[in-house]
Amino acid sequence: MFGLTRSLDIDAQALEKRYLALSRECHPDLLRTQEVGDCAAVLQRSAEVNDAFSILRDPWRRARALLETASPGVLDRNKKLDPTFLADALELAEEVAFAKQEHVQPLQRRLAACVDADWAALRTAIEHGDLDAAARRFHASHYHKKALSDLELKA
Amino acid sequence: MAYSDKVLDHYQNPRNVGSLDKNDPNVGTGVVGAPECGDVMKLQIRVDDSGKIVEAKFKTYGCGSAIASSSLATEWLKGTSVDAAAQIKNTQIVEELSLPPVKIHCSVLAEDAIKAAIEDWRTKKSALSGKSALSGIAAEAKS
Missing domain, CATH: 1.20.1280 (Monooxygenase)
Structure with a gap:
């Protein structure tokens, strides 16, 4: 979603820049004139972007996501x-x-x-x-x- | 969610808190943890020659239910045989303490701790008998 390389360390500045760009693309306030059906999709998208950002900006949550993506269930198994x-x-x-x-x-x-x-x-x-x-x-x-x-x- | 009276009682007056010497050959130590909530439970048993648990101690860092589960476990362990102790199930703890579903993992932790302590004691025992068997062979070889 953020188009960054999947790794434990990430460029915080690049992350924030991507987040702001993505937010603009799907910000509910900026897209008010769209169809009602689109509205729900936009909200959904903007919630996903926010969730992803809050995970990625926190090193430990990022680590958890990285581990689970690379090997689903690895935390549970260990x-x-x-x-x-x-x-x-x-x-x-x-x-x-x-x-x-x-x-x-x-x-x-x-x-x-x-x-x-x-x-x-x-x-x-x-x-x-x-x-x-x-x-x-x-x-x-x-x-x-x-x-x-x-x-x-x-x- | 309210704790049951029994949980509160064990929480406020935990039984058998403390430690036994983990290097004592008659002492079995089990330390288990639940990483999601950061709970740790240490349970120790002292077993006599007939296989009876004569002493049980615990230390738990965790919520009221975890403390109560381990406190209750030590009460049940004292005076029972190792074999009977190995049969204790977490569901019995759940029932006795009326633990709600979200706290069942605390009783699982207590069961794991009992099993780990017994396992540790058995490992020590078999290591000891292994040693004496070895020394027997050496003695035979010498004579």
Whole structure:
């Protein structure tokens, strides 16, 4: 739809430019004089463009869409994560839950680094064509992001 | 959606929270997670020589239903045999806690955790008996 190469990293400027161009083409307000039947199609099209844009501009949602397009069901097939990782995730969650005020910032930095590492690993896995590993890392990132958002509630 | 009284009770007074030594040969540890909601459940059992579960502990990071499911599981596990424990089904947990359909996955997680803990204990057991069998062969070879 956006005519961009399908990849994990995209040119944000090009994406926005395409989005604006597409929006103009199908903006309901600009096409008011058209037939009523066309109107529904235009609305539908404009909703699709908006959905696609909101997915593509968010790196993690983009990654999810990329994985699912390349291998449908890959996320579902890789839901079982390594128990050692899960045990660590549990410890992190505990740390977040009991973090004293002075530990919030360092912990925030640590978790943000975990999310960055997840992203880097996801990228490497996709580059190597290992979509299963990429899907597992995608799931793993969830735990770090959840811990981070829990921590933000305390900050 | 309202939580049932039983879920609230387990949530407010969780039974058997804590950890056992995961390196103890008589302890089985199961850690499972549901990535969509970011829940993690750790369930541990201590088994005596007769195959009876003498202690069960859990730690869960997740919603009230996940906590209640694992808390209830530890209550059921204590005092039962490993073989009987392996038969526990998530549907029993659903029934006992009156979990609504959207929370059924929490009970599935608890069943998975029980199975993983039993599996871990069995693996440890067979590794140990494997070792003693090996040492037996060595002893025979020496004599």
